[in-house]
Amino acid sequence: MNILLTGGLGFIGSHTAVVLSQQGHQVTILDNLCNSQIGVLANLEKITNQKLPFYEADVRDTQMLCKVLSENQIEVVIHFAGLKSVSESAQDPLKYYDNNVGGTIGLIEAMQVQKINKLIFSSSATVYGIPHYLPCDEDHPLAPINTYGKTKLQAEEIMRDLVVSDPAWSIVALRYFNPIGAHESGLLGEVPNGVPNNLMPYVCQVAIGKLPHLNVFGDDYETKDGTGERDYIHVMDLAEGHLAALNYVNHCPGFEVINLGTGIPCSVYEVIAAFEKSARRTIAKKVQPRRSGDLPIYFAKADKAKQLLGWSAKRDLQTMCDSSWKFQENLSK
Numbered sequence: 141m142n143i144l145l146t147g148g149l150g151f152i153g154s155h156t157a158v159v160l161s162q163q164g165h166q167v168t169i170l171d172n173l174c175n176s177q178i179g180v181l182a183n184l185e186k187i188t189n190q191k192l193p194f195y196e197a198d199v200r201d202t203q204m205l206c207k208v209l210s211e212n213q214i215e216v217v218i219h220f221a222g223l224k225s226v227s228e229s230a231q232d233p234l235k236y237y238d239n240n241v242g243g244t245i246g247l248i249e250a251m252q253v254q255k256i257n258k259l260i261f262s263s264s265a266t267v268y269g270i271p272h273y274l275p276c277d278e279d280h281p282l283a284p285i286n287t288y289g290k291t292k293l294q295a296e297e298i299m300r301d302l303v304v305s306d307p308a309w310s311i312v313a314l315r316y317f318n319p320i321g322a323h324e325s326g327l328l329g330e331v332p333n334g335v336p337n338n339l340m341p342y343v344c345q346v347a348i349g350k351l352p353h354l355n356v357f358g359d360d361y362e363t364k365d366g367t368g369e370r371d372y373i374h375v376m377d378l379a380e381g382h383l384a385a386l387n388y389v390n391h392c393p394g395f396e397v398i399n400l401g402t403g404i405p406c407s408v409y410e411v412i413a414a415f416e417k418s419a420r421r422t423i424a425k426k427v428q429p430r431r432s433g434d435l436p437i438y439f440a441k442a443d444k445a446k447q448l449l450g451w452s453a454k455r456d457l458q459t460m461c462d463s464s465w466k467f468q469e470n471l472s473k
């Protein structure tokens with residue numbers, strides 16, 4: 141199929157581009173490079189051994205989108221393009237609403253003009269807010285506690301209304317948990333902008349001596365070892381989840397929300413131990429007080445993905461850490 145990946149040079153989009161291309165799909169990428177590097181394209185082409193059409197453009201540019209959709213005879217869009225920093229979204233909410241909500245509206249308008257009605261959307265587990273119960277399933281109440289999460293929920297709601305207004309649409313919103321890891325080649329991975337917000341990129345930078353130590357925020361939670369537990373999912377498993385969702389949108393009209401997680405929570409100390417094994421070095425760490433707003437434990441119920449998409453995560457924590465380290469070593473060369 142001809143598939144457009146908005147934000148396709150980013151962390152999750154680039155890995156998905158590999159999986160789709162290797163399955164014989166024709167992938168076109170549109171990205172404004174606000175959080176990615178053009179060099180990712182060359183690495184993508186190296187891995188897939190294919191030339192991929194690329195447009196440096198913004199999803200809010202509806203005219204440009206119409207051109208890209210028609211020029212490449214796009215049949216399905218996977219909408220990764222978005223801003224994802226919780227802290228930045230608190231400082232600059234308009235930027236987030238404009239990009240994440242405005243960008244989604246612009247994209248849908250262009251799709252309507254071009255009569256394309258199949259869409260897969262990058263949503264997030266942040267739409268659930270503070271869990272009332274765990275594991276978190278798709279019926280859990282929706283109450284995001286930060287602006288980033290609210291933009292994702294608003295985008296979902298727009299899509300839900302759209303499908304009510306025109307049932308020919310087929311849309312799947314994938315609610316990701318905590319993607320980490322990298323492509324096995326070591327050529328693609330997560331490149332954080334500035335000091336990383338997330339655990340794995342932070343650990344990588346401590347491992348290469350770029351940061352002095354890892355701050356562990358709280359070791360007195362009621363969890364298996366006192367540190368916070370999260371549902372880390374290998375980015376290649378996530379990418380394969382998009383392939384499964386592609387088959388679904390092709391056959392099932394309507395709007396669906398589906399969690400993509402492993403259903404297995406891992407603690408900060410477990411991640412550090414696995415990473416130390418991968419990198420064969422010790423990660424310096426300092427225990428700090430708990431951060432306000434942090435949850436002790438958060439993980440997905442991943443059954444719906446298995447039932448509807450026939451997909452489940454396969455790669456374990458060690459594989460996630462091995463690939464992250466391989467990518468980091470390549471970056472540092």
Ligand SMILES: NC(=O)c1ccc[n+]([C@@H]2O[C@H](COP(=O)([O-])OP(=O)(O)OC[C@H]3O[C@@H](n4cnc5c(N)ncnc54)[C@H](O)[C@@H]3O)[C@@H](O)[C@H]2O)c1
Pocket residue numbers: 146147148149150151152153170171172173174175176197198199200219220221222223224239243262263264265316317318319
């Ligand atoms: N990584 C995570 O932990 C996570 C978790 C849940 C959901 N998500 C969502 O998944 C999507 C992809 O995440 P990622 O981790 O790959 O992020 P990323 O920042 O690596 O990739 C996003 C890409 O979109 C591009 N982009 C942003 N705004 C754009 C615009 N207006 N027009 C064109 N391109 C634009 C960026 O340049 C970047 O290449 C995002 O929408 C994010 O909110 C990510």
